[in-house]
Amino acid sequence: MTTAPPTTTAAARLLGLLARDLPPDQLATDPRTLAAHASDRSGTRPDGVPLAVVHARRTEDVTVTLRHADALRVPVVPRGAGTGLSGGASAGEGVLVLNLSGMNRILELSVDDQLAVVEPGVITAELDRAAGEHGLRYAPDPASAAISTIGGNIATNAGGLRCAKYGVTRDSVLGLEAVLADGTVVTTGRRTVKGVTGYDLTALLTGSEGTLAVITSATLRLRPVPVATATIAAYFDSFEAAAEASYAIGRAGVVPALAELLDGPVLHAVDPTLGARGAALLLVQCDGAGASAEAEQVARVLAATATTVETTADPVEAEALLAARRLALPALERLGRPLIEDIAVPRSRLAEAVREIRAVSARHDVPVYTLAHAADGNLHPIIVVDPALDRLPDAAWEAAGEIFALALRLGGTLTGEHGVGVLKRQWVADELGPTAHALQRRLKDAFDPHGILNPGKTL
Amino acid sequence: MTTAPPTTTAAARLLGLLARDLPPDQLATDPRTLAAHASDRSGTRPDGVPLAVVHARRTEDVTVTLRHADALRVPVVPRGAGTGLSGGASAGEGVLVLNLSGMNRILELSVDDQLAVVEPGVITAELDRAAGEHGLRYAPDPASAAISTIGGNIATNAGGLRCAKYGVTRDSVLGLEAVLADGTVVTTGRRTVKGVTGYDLTALLTGSEGTLAVITSATLRLRPVPVATATIAAYFDSFEAAAEASYAIGRAGVVPALAELLDGPVLHAVDPTLGARGAALLLVQCDGAGASAEAEQVARVLAATATTVETTADPVEAEALLAARRLALPALERLGRPLIEDIAVPRSRLAEAVREIRAVSARHDVPVYTLAHAADGNLHPIIVVDPALDRLPDAAWEAAGEIFALALRLGGTLTGEHGVGVLKRQWVADELGPTAHALQRRLKDAFDPHGILNPGKTL
Numbered sequence: 001m002t003t004a005p006p007t008t009t010a011a012a013r014l015l016g017l018l019a020r021d022l023p024p025d026q027l028a029t030d031p032r033t034l035a036a037h038a039s040d041r042s043g044t045r046p047d048g049v050p051l052a053v054v055h056a057r058r059t060e061d062v063t064v065t066l067r068h069a070d071a072l073r074v075p076v077v078p079r080g081a082g083t084g085l086s087g088g089a090s091a092g093e094g095v096l097v098l099n100l101s102g103m104n105r106i107l108e109l110s111v112d113d114q115l116a117v118v119e120p121g122v123i124t125a126e127l128d129r130a131a132g133e134h135g136l137r138y139a140p141d142p143a144s145a146a147i148s149t150i151g152g153n154i155a156t157n158a159g160g161l162r163c164a165k166y167g168v169t170r171d172s173v174l175g176l177e178a179v180l181a182d183g184t185v186v187t188t189g190r191r192t193v194k195g196v197t198g199y200d201l202t203a204l205l206t207g208s209e210g211t212l213a214v215i216t217s218a219t220l221r222l223r224p225v226p227v228a229t230a231t232i233a234a235y236f237d238s239f240e241a242a243a244e245a246s247y248a249i250g251r252a253g254v255v256p257a258l259a260e261l262l263d264g265p266v267l268h269a270v271d272p273t274l275g276a277r278g279a280a281l282l283l284v285q286c287d288g289a290g291a292s293a294e295a296e297q298v299a300r301v302l303a304a305t306a307t308t309v310e311t312t313a314d315p316v317e318a319e320a321l322l323a324a325r326r327l328a329l330p331a332l333e334r335l336g337r338p339l340i341e342d343i344a345v346p347r348s349r350l351a352e353a354v355r356e357i358r359a360v361s362a363r364h365d366v367p368v369y370t371l372a373h374a375a376d377g378n379l380h381p382i383i384v385v386d387p388a389l390d391r392l393p394d395a396a397w398e399a400a401g402e403i404f405a406l407a408l409r410l411g412g413t414l415t416g417e418h419g420v421g422v423l424k425r426q427w428v429a430d431e432l433g434p435t436a437h438a439l440q441r442r443l444k445d446a447f448d449p450h451g452i453l454n455p456g457k458t459l
Numbered sequence: 460m461t462t463a464p465p466t467t468t469a470a471a472r473l474l475g476l477l478a479r480d481l482p483p484d485q486l487a488t489d490p491r492t493l494a495a496h497a498s499d500r501s502g503t504r505p506d507g508v509p510l511a512v513v514h515a516r517r518t519e520d521v522t523v524t525l526r527h528a529d530a531l532r533v534p535v536v537p538r539g540a541g542t543g544l545s546g547g548a549s550a551g552e553g554v555l556v557l558n559l560s561g562m563n564r565i566l567e568l569s570v571d572d573q574l575a576v577v578e579p580g581v582i583t584a585e586l587d588r589a590a591g592e593h594g595l596r597y598a599p600d601p602a603s604a605a606i607s608t609i610g611g612n613i614a615t616n617a618g619g620l621r622c623a624k625y626g627v628t629r630d631s632v633l634g635l636e637a638v639l640a641d642g643t644v645v646t647t648g649r650r651t652v653k654g655v656t657g658y659d660l661t662a663l664l665t666g667s668e669g670t671l672a673v674i675t676s677a678t679l680r681l682r683p684v685p686v687a688t689a690t691i692a693a694y695f696d697s698f699e700a701a702a703e704a705s706y707a708i709g710r711a712g713v714v715p716a717l718a719e720l721l722d723g724p725v726l727h728a729v730d731p732t733l734g735a736r737g738a739a740l741l742l743v744q745c746d747g748a749g750a751s752a753e754a755e756q757v758a759r760v761l762a763a764t765a766t767t768v769e770t771t772a773d774p775v776e777a778e779a780l781l782a783a784r785r786l787a788l789p790a791l792e793r794l795g796r797p798l799i800e801d802i803a804v805p806r807s808r809l810a811e812a813v814r815e816i817r818a819v820s821a822r823h824d825v826p827v828y829t830l831a832h833a834a835d836g837n838l839h840p841i842i843v844v845d846p847a848l849d850r851l852p853d854a855a856w857e858a859a860g861e862i863f864a865l866a867l868r869l870g871g872t873l874t875g876e877h878g879v880g881v882l883k884r885q886w887v888a889d890e891l892g893p894t895a896h897a898l899q900r901r902l903k904d905a906f907d908p909h910g911i912l913n914p915g916k917t918l
Contacts, residue, residue, distance in 0.1 A: 110807065111710065112706050112806065114806075115805075156655060157655045157659075159653045164652060167630065168652075170659065170662070171626065180894075180898070184894050185894065186892075186895050186898060187892060187894075188895060190871070191805045191870050191871070192804065192805055192806075192835065192836050192837070192871055192872055192875065193623060193627075193803075193835035193837075194618045194622055194627055194803045194832075194835050194836075194872075195871075195872035195874070195875055196615060196618075196666045196872075196874050196875065196879070197872050197874055197879055197890045197891065198887060198890075198895065198896075198917070198918070199666070199667055199899050199902055199903075200629065200665065201895060203629070203663065204658055204659055206659065207658070207659055208658055212658070224709070224712035224714060247571050250573060250683070251570065251571070253683035253684065254683070255682065288748075288749050289747075289748075289750075289756075290686075290748025290749030290750070290752070291749070294748045344651040344652075345651065346569070346572045346574075346650045347571065348571035348572045373653075376651065377651050377652070378651070378652075378653050411649075412649070412650070412651055413649050413651055413653075413654035413655075415654070415655050415656055417653050419655050420655070420656055420657070424656075428656055428657060431656045431657075432657050433645075433646060435643050435644065436645050436646060436647060436657065436660060437657075439639070439905070439906070440657050440658050440660070442905040443658055443902065445905070446898070446902055446904070446905045447898070447901075458657070459657070
């Protein structure tokens with residue numbers, strides 16, 4: 001699936017055709033624009049410089065761009081806001097960048113059908129805000145919601161904090177319009193919750209990181225804003241104790257809206273006074289008509305092993321309790337360049353995963369800060385490196401590799417919600433196994449026979 | 460994708476190889492077994508008689524069967540309990556039936572990970588019962604749960620009554636083991652709620668009606684049994700009024716666990732005294748810690764237009780209220796042979812769909828009885844025909860065709876939860892459109908290049 005860099009002739013011909021078929025302000029080749037569209041927030045730096053950037057405004061711009069690129073075998077990297085953490089939008093030498101962030105209209109918002117039809121460049125939080133005007137919300141809430149686009153969220157099947165109760169992005173995507181590599185437009189899915197006509201192309205495109213098709217519109221499920229929310233903050237003497245307390249919530253039959261774990265080093269980085277309160281913090285939120293009853297039960301369960309437990313139904317107090325989680329990444333960014341890993345393990349292995357991560361950290365003398373979405377076993381072990389370094393130290397790479405191996409050994413996955421991109425590509429075959437890997441390559445060929453869509457990513 | 464019937468030589472060679480490689484009690488060719496495995500509950504009768512039936516007991520039986528069948532190009536129809544309503548397991552002349560109902564072990568049930576690993580022949584209600592011993596449940600609840608298998612539920616992406624709140628089967632399938640047409644075993648997905656390594660083959664296989672691979676094991680998500688349930692029954696003067704009242708539940712921000720609509724003719728068929736109470740019955744259930752608060756709100760909203768509203772939190776009383784829904788199909792079976800349609804429309808079009816279905820019924824002089832899962836717009840218009848007739852009357856066919864066309868015109872789908880099988884195949888291209896249809900055929904080729912898996916179904 002790797003595509004050789006296009007010949008100079010093909011590149012020149014493509015630029016000529018695009019200049020002919022697109023308005024002048026939608027095709028950029030100036031070095032500043034190229035540099036601004038060559039990478040994402042993963043910290044990876046591609047080799048070389050992209051050929052050009054197409055700023056798509058409508059589906060037809062995508063169609064014409066892909067038709068020409070496919071005919072000339074020029075690789076295309078689709079891109080939203082560039083907030084990805086795995087290098088999925090990384091665009092190197094000779095590649096055409098297809099920027100969809102300008103396709104940012106909410107085309108429809110249906111209150112009775114509880115759905116929205118949006119273009120891919122809509123910022124996720126913006127959709128949620130628009131839905132909120134009608135008492136609805138877009139449930140998926142990746143931490144990047146304020147800056148990332150719906151198209152990027154779908155391309156990576158983004159997760160977030162509320163997944164154990166409300167599912168991942170895939171669970172909110174009802175249908176898509178997408179453009180195949182050869183420029184043909186395909187529509188998938190429907191406007192109904194149920195529907196089983198044909199294969200589930202909607203789910204197949206969700207999480208495909210721009211390697212199968214370019215999404216040009218999405219029909220998304222909305223849900224009512226919960227009538228009430230209650231928040232619990234509990235400190236523990238050890239991260240393992242906090243992880244084990246999170247299992248007890250499940251055993252008590254409560255499905256929390258969120259359950260966030262922060263380890264001691266993260267707490268210290270956010271605020272030393274928080275760090276002094278305990279070795280781990282578990283933040284839980286329950287929502288809906290039963291929020292306060294569920295929160296009482298959660299507080300009771302946690303009190304068995306926690307050092308302190310606080311509960312509130314007041315939104316301002318809740319925000320204060322959640323501030324530690326919200327401030328974690330900015331705090332780590334003050335310490336250096338954070339390399340955010342993203343493994344998931346069966347949630348009963350959370351405590352074990354944390355113990356092993358600490359051993360990896362000690363063995364390589366690499367500080368690891370860990371956050372976790374406890375209710376779905378999704379851990380973010382964060383290695384902070386010196387921002388002055390041009391490349392990642394070997395010890396950090398080795399520690400990251402051991403953390404991936406650990407995830408697989410515990411029956412988990414390399415990436416819970418950030419995607420494979422370029423960063424995790426070398427470990428993909430280990431997780432999928434040879435048969436599934438080969439089958440996935442055949443699917444890629446069925447969609448994109450010339451391999452022009454986001455080559456070198458994912459598989 | 461249609462496969463010519465195997466030559467007699469190929470059939471004889473296949474039987475020889477299977478007789479050599481399988482225990483004698485797992486290969487049947489007697490007419491009685493063949494007849495018992497040739498069709499499902501759709502009422503379709505295939506042409507001719509299958510070649511043989513393989514009773515699989517383990518993955519290796521599936522592997523060896525498919526390897527030989529693929530090499531000899533003999534079509535294979537995978538089959539669970541044969542409870543499908545669209546003819547997906549219909550097996551005609553010269554076809555090999557692969558019966559998975561004997562692979563019926565629950566391999567694992569993890570309380571802390573809230574998941575089960577099961578073989579495909581496990582009866583759905585049996586899994587739910589086993590989960591119930593640990594305070595968990597398998598949320599998908601197709602009406603056939605007591606007689607259908609998990610494998611069949613996955614093959615059709617079965618729905619049920621609780622989908623608006625808990626999702627369809629796909630939303631509870633975390634991973635699969637499946638055997639490809641050439642006999643290689645592939646594993647997909649994972650044991651975690653989140654995970655984005657590679658394309659979502661789990662979702663692609665779910666709902667593929669046995670045309671892409673044969674499922675040999677499934678990792679399924681379980682959820683806590685709700686702590687409380689409250690049930691509301693409301694009668695209305697017209698089906699449209701009941702449908703419109705169901706929109707009001709959504710507008711009030713409540714996501715009910717189920718919302719079932721029965722029209723007047725169904726009520727009369729169940730019990731004339733129910734029929735006398737109103738022209739439509741809406742049954743709503745709310746569950747979880749907020750069940751009673753939500754039920755109060757639902758009752759208040761329905762009272763605005765209903766003639767009577769009853770609410771109960773008592774399980775015995777709830778069962779009595781739900782009895783009308785439970786008894787609907789048996790009651791219609793007493794009237795003749797029910798042909799159960801399965802369209803879904805955006806839920807704001809429910810009242811319109813019902814009005815149009817009544818017009819279709821009148822135009823063709825074909826009685827149509829309608830049930831609906833109101834919260835997800837899934838309608839079951841049921842045409843009851845004389846069981847003595849050898850084939851469906853033209854008027855019934857025409858009425859069914861118009862109901863499918865109506866579903867598409869309202870932005871809906873041919874089949875919400877029963878699958879395409881053979882019954883709805885002629886309308887599939889209309890729903891998918893030519894590009895998606897062609898793409899789906901390419902995917903089918905990538906999985907099953909010789910087209911041996913369930914040929915003539917779905918696409």
